[in-house]
Amino acid sequence: MPTLRLALCQVDPTVGDIAGNAGLVRAWSRRAADAGAQLALFPELMLTGYPVEDLVFRRSFVAASREALHRLAADLAADGLGELPVLVGYLDADGPPQVSADAEPGKGARNAAALLHGGAVVATYFKHHLPNYGVFDEDRYFVSGDALTVVRIGGVDVALTICEDLWQAGGPFAVARQAGVGLVLNINGSPYELNKDDIRLPLVRRRAAEAGAAIAYVNMVGGQDELVYDGDSMIVDANGTLLARAPQFVEHLLVHDVELPPAREPVGGEEVADDMRIVRAKVSDIRLPAPGDGVAVGGIIEPVADEAEVWQALVLGLRDYVDKNRFPSVVLGLSGGIDSAVVAALAVDALGAKRVVGVSLPSQHSSEHSRADAEELAKRTGLDFRIEPIQPMVDTFLANMSLSGVTVENLQARVRGVILMALSNQEGHLVLTTGNKSELAVGYSTLYGDSVGGYNPVKDVWKTLIWRLAKWRNADAERRGETPPIPESSIGKPPSAELSPGQLDSDSLPEYDVLDPILIGYVDGDLGREGLVASGHDPAIVDRVLRMVDTAEYKRRQSAPGTKISMKAFGRDRRLPITNRWREDG
Numbered sequence: 001m002p003t004l005r006l007a008l009c010q011v012d013p014t015v016g017d018i019a020g021n022a023g024l025v026r027a028w029s030r031r032a033a034d035a036g037a038q039l040a041l042f043p044e045l046m047l048t049g050y051p052v053e054d055l056v057f058r059r060s061f062v063a064a065s066r067e068a069l070h071r072l073a074a075d076l077a078a079d080g081l082g083e084l085p086v087l088v089g090y091l092d093a094d095g096p097p098q099v100s101a102d103a104e105p106g107k108g109a110r111n112a113a114a115l116l117h118g119g120a121v122v123a124t125y126f127k128h129h130l131p132n133y134g135v136f137d138e139d140r141y142f143v144s145g146d147a148l149t150v151v152r153i154g155g156v157d158v159a160l161t162i163c164e165d166l167w168q169a170g171g172p173f174a175v176a177r178q179a180g181v182g183l184v185l186n187i188n189g190s191p192y193e194l195n196k197d198d199i200r201l202p203l204v205r206r207r208a209a210e211a212g213a214a215i216a217y218v219n220m221v222g223g224q225d226e227l228v229y230d231g232d233s234m235i236v237d238a239n240g241t242l243l244a245r246a247p248q249f250v251e252h253l254l255v256h257d258v259e260l261p262p263a264r265e266p267v268g269g270e271e272v273a274d275d276m277r278i279v280r281a282k283v284s285d286i287r288l289p290a291p292g293d294g295v296a297v298g299g300i301i302e303p304v305a306d307e308a309e310v311w312q313a314l315v316l317g318l319r320d321y322v323d324k325n326r327f328p329s330v331v332l333g334l335s336g337g338i339d340s341a342v343v344a345a346l347a348v349d350a351l352g353a354k355r356v357v358g359v360s361l362p363s364q365h366s367s368e369h370s371r372a373d374a375e376e377l378a379k380r381t382g383l384d385f386r387i388e389p390i391q392p393m394v395d396t397f398l399a400n401m402s403l404s405g406v407t408v409e410n411l412q413a414r415v416r417g418v419i420l421m422a423l424s425n426q427e428g429h430l431v432l433t434t435g436n437k438s439e440l441a442v443g444y445s446t447l448y449g450d451s452v453g454g455y456n457p458v459k460d461v462w463k464t465l466i467w468r469l470a471k472w473r474n475a476d477a478e479r480r481g482e483t484p485p486i487p488e489s490s491i492g493k494p495p496s497a498e499l500s501p502g503q504l505d506s507d508s509l510p511e512y513d514v515l516d517p518i519l520i521g522y523v524d525g526d527l528g529r530e531g532l533v534a535s536g537h538d539p540a541i542v543d544r545v546l547r548m549v550d551t552a553e554y555k556r557r558q559s560a561p562g563t564k565i566s567m568k569a570f571g572r573d574r575r576l577p578i579t580n581r582w583r584e585d586g
């Protein structure tokens, strides 16, 4: 049986940085070759980054991607890597964009993969199944490919596929069986969701059974706006046995030797299969480089606990947002409460304490413990701590305008927002906003006040999960003999906005352990009033909560982006009209 040494390059590309991404392919192909690899795989749309959204409609961008692909093939050969077959995702087009006046049927932009070898592009493949749900809009951008590309590599027939091709039965994997391939390569831009790693392995196993072939699944890693890619690249044999699996949330080179069946069919030519053509690329059998002196370093990484996984996702999402947008540092308000404490701890883990500024912004309603807890957090984490009292500025407003009630509450939050934005303008920090998913759901925040900011690391984190994360992070620090970053009293105290005397969140909202399950059912599960009541929730509370959620759409539409960790994050996953008279309770 032929054996191929595969190198799955789980890397972190940047959207729009075509030259930088091509540089990554060159650097990691070198590492793959040094490890003796005979085939290197890179993620979906590696050259452009993923997703590129409406950049697909820019002809200059498509042209740049295509040019970069050919230059990359030549550069790899010039680097002495011409012998190594390299599979790389790129943006292609065989016609004008579908949205343009001169669009042609069945032609247009393509989510593509190319095999580079000997200084040239030797085979290409166009993604067949286009995801068009959740955060994905690929029917808006791409035309579906109708041919499965098969390439002979080292005596083995290998099929090329892209991400969603794996998520649907039928199509490329069924056709791969008809083509009699020994290995299917699947390159991905598959964003993280809690529990998705539990779905992926069974899914890859099902497709291996469908194709009757081994699968090499490579995913990207890193943050892109609201998405974070977790990697989780893996190799499964034709029987569904997991051979190797990469760690999540870090760049990783997964190298593994895989025994594969020898090819049976003649090279070249086209056949018609059930719902796709089979195109056997017109390259004679790609001769393999001899395995180098490198050692195959594959292994199987065990999944980690949910809290650890989410923490890593949030850290990476934040770090990549800050770094890829070239911010030197971040600033946030420290209230002594749990949300700002968790965001501060995430920021310190993501960027290091020197790049995090925390500001205590006390008013006349701020309790002594809120100031002390903010200071204690700063001491434990080592972040740059400042104090900016807001009362003189609030008093100036009140001396010049006649304001009362909630307006005065909101005024305090807005003065804090103005101060944080002033520090951002003056010193260049990105402002982090701290509203959790429960608050966003019910609109419990002040517009242009505490919701001010450029990025929200906890936007998709329910309040009850915020507490669990805080406890996990502290316990993890203790396990490692380090100082837990979050003061115990920030975790234990009842949540309060401290905008009026003695105010508690529970004055305006149900307790979070009652609120969150209703929100999870309504937002994540799309349950209606009846479904929520049938699952045991108090009808009066359900009515109140649903009304709050429905009338807060305008706030969410203006909210900062933040890392998606759930199957339904606010934003692209959940699109609702702002002007909307539909109410679940009639």
Ligand SMILES: Nc1ncnc2c1ncn2[C@@H]1O[C@H](COP(=O)(O)OP(=O)(O)OC[C@H]2O[C@@H]([n+]3cccc(C(=O)O)c3)[C@H](O)[C@@H]2O)[C@@H](O)[C@H]1O
Binding pocket: 406, 409, 410, 413, 439, 443, 444, 445, 446, 447, 448, 449, 450, 496, 497, 499, 505, 508, 554, 578
């Ligand atoms: N459909 C719509 N489309 C566009 N804009 C709309 C709108 N409906 C109202 N508005 C605008 O929004 C304004 C009302 O929103 P906003 O000014 O934010 O104020 P509002 O939502 O009335 O009050 C904020 C609430 O959040 C609480 N809060 C504030 C800060 C922090 C926390 C915390 O614990 O985290 C809680 C605070 O105690 C208060 O209950 C209206 O005056 C109007 O200008």
Ligand SMILES: Nc1ncnc2c1ncn2[C@@H]1O[C@H](COP(=O)(O)OP(=O)(O)OP(=O)(O)O)[C@@H](O)[C@H]1O
Binding pocket: 332, 333, 334, 335, 336, 337, 338, 339, 340, 341, 359, 360, 361, 362, 363, 366, 370, 416, 434, 435, 439, 450, 495, 496, 497, 498
């Ligand atoms: N006294 C304060 N000093 C600094 N920042 C504050 C202060 N009060 C509120 N903030 C900022 O506004 C955000 C909203 O705070 P608020 O206390 O109103 O609600 P919260 O949702 O309970 O948040 P937290 O748990 O962080 O207190 C805080 O996370 C913090 O960033």
Ligand SMILES: NC(=O)CC[C@H](N)C(=O)O
Binding pocket: 044, 131, 136, 162, 163, 164, 165, 167, 188, 189, 190, 191
């Ligand atoms: N880029 C894609 O095709 C991703 C879609 C796929 N369902 C995933 O989340 O992995």
